[in-house]
Amino acid sequence: MRQRKRRCRRAPEYMSEEMIREIMVWLPVKSLLRFRSVCKGWQAIISDGPVFILEHLHCSTSKWEQDPSVLISPHTLDFFLPGEHWPSTFSNHIHFYQWRPSNPRVAKARHQQRTARGLLRLDLSDESFTITALPDAMGNSNACIIDELRGELCLTARCSETTAAATVWAMEVDDEGRQGQWERRYSVLD
């Protein structure tokens, strides 16, 4: 018991909050969320709002020299304006997914259970926002999950709210972030 204590003599007395933050910016979102339960001090750092999120985003977009070309988020709405073809309102709950073309991986965060109207894309080269329509056949009332499937952007959506049946759509995204068309890859039956 005593020996064990000696072995772990470092931190947190030695490790400043500043250093903990430096380390945390390298962690994947999932680890970070889990480590909120380590202690209240860590919870405070991780939940420190925009500052930590920006640091983390900067780090995760810059690390490994693989800058993502686009950030992708389900385009969700707070409300509809009547008569709009494409909605112009945005939910302020925007969860971005990072897309790195040469090593595709989408952070597996489950987005809010709001209805996505499309995918909101932030092009990091010119910081322009565009919207990618969801597959026509998907219907417009179902929540979807964004992921990566064999190097393609992939979207999983339930066929309706009352069944567990789902469809998996995929779209090619090239190194410049240019997108192809949605193609149905799999149908999962109830």
Added chain:
Amino acid sequence: MEVDKGKGEAEETRKVAEADRDTVTLKSSDGKLFEVSKEAAARLSTVLAGMIAGGSIDDNGTDLKQIGSEALENVVDYCNKHANSIPSAALISSSISFNTAPFKEPEEWERKFVDRLSHDALFDLVEAANFLGMERLLDVTCHKISEMMKGKSPDQIREVFNIKNDYTKEELEEIRQELAWAFYDD
């Protein structure tokens, strides 16, 4: 015994440093002396660069009271190894512009360099890198620690970092339920 050895090295060091001033001598908190290439020190550490430029380098050993000999040895080792490797363009630019330069993946030797360190040595080195303003070494060591943390449970993290759990059982359960999906493997 070890201190004597350190002093012996220092004598050598001083002679070399006096002969041509390509090196600087650094003194750890426990009094050991280490020699490091002046060029590498200035390039890799903003603090040492400032001291060299400001003339506050002591030929008899510049005091670094916050850094123990083990950590300082690793710092010097890193500087010397770095001086022998050819820095890539990204590495140079990363010290110039924080906002635009991407972090370059650790090179093979950097990976090996941190892989061989114990937890304690790694934590000490992180602090030393921070104190000396060595951005690249800080990135490499922080990244290594984060790699080590990934996939660990909160319990394991508390053990490694010697952190006391200050949550009540109820508070913990609340977090766990709110973020159930985050508690599976990474």
